Amino acid sequence: MAFEYLQESLNTRKQQALFRHRVCVQNGNARFIEIAGKTYLNFASNDYLGLADTQLDMQSAATGSTSSALVTGYQAIHRQFEARLCNLLGYQSALLFSTGFSANSSILKALFNDASSAKSCAIFQDKLNHASLIDGALQSSAKHIRFNHNDMGHLRARLEKSAAVNKLIISEGVFSMDGDSAPLEQLYNLKKQHDAWLMLDDAHAFGVLGKDGLGSCQLHQNKPDILVVTFGKAMASQGAAVLGSKTLIDYMLQYNRDYIYSTAMSPLMVNAASFQLERLLKAHDQRAQLRTNIVLFKQLCDAANIAVMPSNTSIQPVVLASAENVLQVQSKLQQSGIWLSAIRPPTVPANTARLRITITAAHQAQDIHNLVQQLEVQL
CATH class of the missing domain: 3.40.640.10 (Type I PLP-dependent aspartate aminotransferase-like (Major domain))
Known part of the structure; x- marks a missing residue:
């Protein structure tokens, strides 16, 4: 039968713990995210400064450019x-x-x-x-x-x-x-x-x-x-x-x-x-808060002996090697009310599957303390 390889390829991905699927977000911002009726602390957003929560005047520009x-x-x-x-x-x-x-x-x-x-x-x-x-x-x-x-x-x-x-x-x-x-x-x-x-x-x-x-x-x-x-x-x-x-x-x-x-x-x-x-x-205060939050996260991880990759930016990866490991920890963190990304090959090299934690200016100190405490329990 034609294109049988499609299902075969999907089955292989599932066996390797590399199968990808979409998650429908009901509501979310740089600090919280709501999925399937449950609200989580959001450590998976690229909204580093927390600027996504805004309402624009949608009448001030045409919706379509109409051509190339x-x-x-x-x-x-x-x-x-x-x-x-x-x-x-x-x-x-x-x-x-x-x-x-x-x-x-x-x-x-x-x-x-x-x-x-x-x-x-x-x-x-x-x-x-x-x-x-x-x-x-x-x-x-x-x-x-x-x-x-x-x-x-x-x-x-x-x-x-x-x-x-x-x-x-x-x-x-x-x-x-x-x-x-x-x-x-x-x-x-x-x-x-x-x-x-x-x-x-x-x-x-x-x-x-x-x-x-x-x-x-x-x-x-x-x-x-x-x-x-x-x-x-x-x-x-x-x-x-x-x-x-x-x-x-x-x-x-x-x-x-x-x-x-x-x-x-x-x-x-x-x-x-x-x-x-x-x-x-104009987001000088947000950039300053972001830097403060990153420093706090790194200090807490260091005190808890959590190995974070050397980064001074919003992106703070914790490498767990296998795809199975990273999915297991991600699931446990979700049960504790924390949402973050499990990044697996081929997005990253083999044996470097990781939790990709993103810190934003919208996070409060208590959020970061909560995250690190849960990481310490699950890792």
Whole structure:
């Protein structure tokens, strides 16, 4: 019978404790979440600053853009928001995408879009980069080279060995599953030494790091050649932007198939993102509270001898090795009123299944004490 492998594959996933399913959230915010009529403390949200609880004036923008950006979908609200992002982040030009995944993957496919790229171009990626970056590289024509996580010696050796004319180094600002940060100064130095470009996916740093929450780049004088920021994490909205030189963005307008052939980002969502960006810039108290909460969590874990991966960001992973172990602990925590994510392969490497705990500015000290007490009981 045709397509019998579908059920066979699902059965295998279940046997390996890797089967994924969706959970319907009835209500939720950065502190609490309601599922199947029960309320839990929420330690699984990317709403790091607690900005998702807001009501917008939905009459202030049209719901649909009506077509792709290169037909009639590019409106004044898109141009104004792109200009605002460029001004804040120090870039010449920008493109808006409906998702960060599309932004990341399509940039790489477009940048290396012909067979000649295989000989003259190479992509150098951190092994822990997001799936969107890996997929984009695999679908491009460039040679795809991966270096060990945050290992600048390994990256240097890879660059020195390469004969490619056009080299692109790619990293995340804050890594989504480990919570640690990229060594940006070293990346900038290597890019300069090897006449390469640097692309940075700053999804989990934008809104959180920097004096005004402008992400990894606000912490450093130098800027990557290509910057991707997403609006669905700390900004608590939806969509993403790719920022770069005018030449880069003009090139994308010619060759980025995801952008060319997709309906432009909804003006309604652009309006929401614009509103949330201004809130994010003013969220100094929330960023300070977030830092306080992260420090408290790490101190309590240290006192309780709970091994947390080295991270100073909202993402605080506790590795439990096997998928079976992490699911068992997750279930026990849920019974105690705590909701958090069990991350398993292939999202993370084999034998590194983990509880991905996210701390937000909305959490109160008692919430964090409760979490650590329950972790101490269950681990």
